[in-house]
Amino acid sequence: MTDDGVDPAVDGPTSHAGAAAVDGARIDVALVRALLAAQFPAWADLPLRPVEPGGNDHRTFRLGPALSVRLPSASGYVPQVEKEQAWLPRLAASAPLPIPAVLGRGRPSARFPAPWTVCGWIEGEPASTAAVDDVERFAADLAHFLVGLRDAPTAGAPAPGPHSAFRGGPLRHWDGEMGDLLERVHGPERDGAAGIWRDALDAEEHRAPAWFHGDVAAGNLLVRDGRLAAVIDFGCAGVGDTACDTAFAWTQLEGGARALYRRELALDDAAWARGRGWAIWKALILIGNRPPAQVALGQRVLSTLLAER
Missing domain, CATH: 3.30.200.20 (Phosphorylase Kinase; domain 1)
Incomplete structure (x- = not known):
């Protein structure tokens, strides 16, 4: 995990x-x-x-x-x-x-x-517990960080693999597991989730490989004085498809903050389709976890993705 x-x-x-x-x-x-x-x-x-x-x-x-x-x-x-x-x-x-x-x-x-x-x-408190003064500014600051990371030199850098839990690599790596994960939901939810996954697999990557963080989660974002102050835990980082870093849009952001995050990341529609694939994969895993908070988060992300579709 x-x-x-x-x-x-x-x-x-x-x-x-x-x-x-x-x-x-x-x-x-x-x-x-x-x-x-x-x-x-x-x-x-x-x-x-x-x-x-x-x-x-x-x-x-x-x-x-x-x-x-x-x-x-x-x-x-x-x-x-x-x-x-x-x-x-x-x-x-x-x-x-x-x-x-x-x-x-x-x-x-x-x-x-x-x-x-x-x-x-x-110094800083994880965004999972800290008070953020302006969520839209937080989303823009995070996108600005990821764009800067994306522009870092890549010569000799690590490609996706076990070290990154295969984040930044092709979503198809998880296709076999996804068949099992879809069994966690039923009826229209399963059909909708399967459709999002198919769309993600079909979305071609057009950008050159670039640095991704791989674990953009509230616990890895430090807040100080109400603003994003630092980004930590690069254990899943590497050079590949940065679409994996878009999943934060659905796991933690809403409304204007999500729209601003998308605009400032400046990725094409295909990248966001792949990002929805990462988000639906994450949501179905969380739905099957034991902690009630994780189950609730997974269900919320699933519902948001289905509503958008």
Whole structure:
């Protein structure tokens, strides 16, 4: 499950070849402090506490007033760490808002068999809980960020794959799973959802591959003083089809904010058709989850997409 609450299902991240298994249940303050003492002793005595609510792919800890520590929670997420360490410093120059700064690259060891990262702490509250003063301005700021990310250099950058839960790749990768997901709804809802999915598969991509974030979710958007202040968690990022970043329009935005987000992203109709495919895939997964809030969100997104169609 990525930090937007969506389980990448059976085709999600697989074990990292050549690495010992990572046990997320063992990641706690004591382990992180031991890792710091061994590899970054200058930071080892700073106050340390888990960040709550935590994500699924990674465990994050606040270290002193200005640092954070981020560790993969399972072996399949190790490639995300390596990708972030390599690319976050390069993406920072193109990003219109702050993104995590890599300050220390932890090495695999007997204590923890995977790389891990020390980043700069970015002040802000996740948009999932923060008060946003102007939702339309928030939508425009987010679109401006994604356009800037989209324009970042792509030479040598990672294509979609298990590291991104195949976000940014062809939707057809999920076509087999979609047949099962459609069983979660019935009657006109199933017919409408199937139609949205078919339209998404038929929508051809015309743009050159570009950087996508891959996990544009409220928990990965930091708010300060009522405005979007930073974007975090690039574990699902890569270079491919940026239509996957449009799903936020239906999961979190309404009315004028959704229209403004669409206008400012400046993508063609085919990209938005593929984006509706990503959104319907996400909605049906959420409908099958256990937490009532996720089920309600999935149903709301489904209803919105069907009403638009």
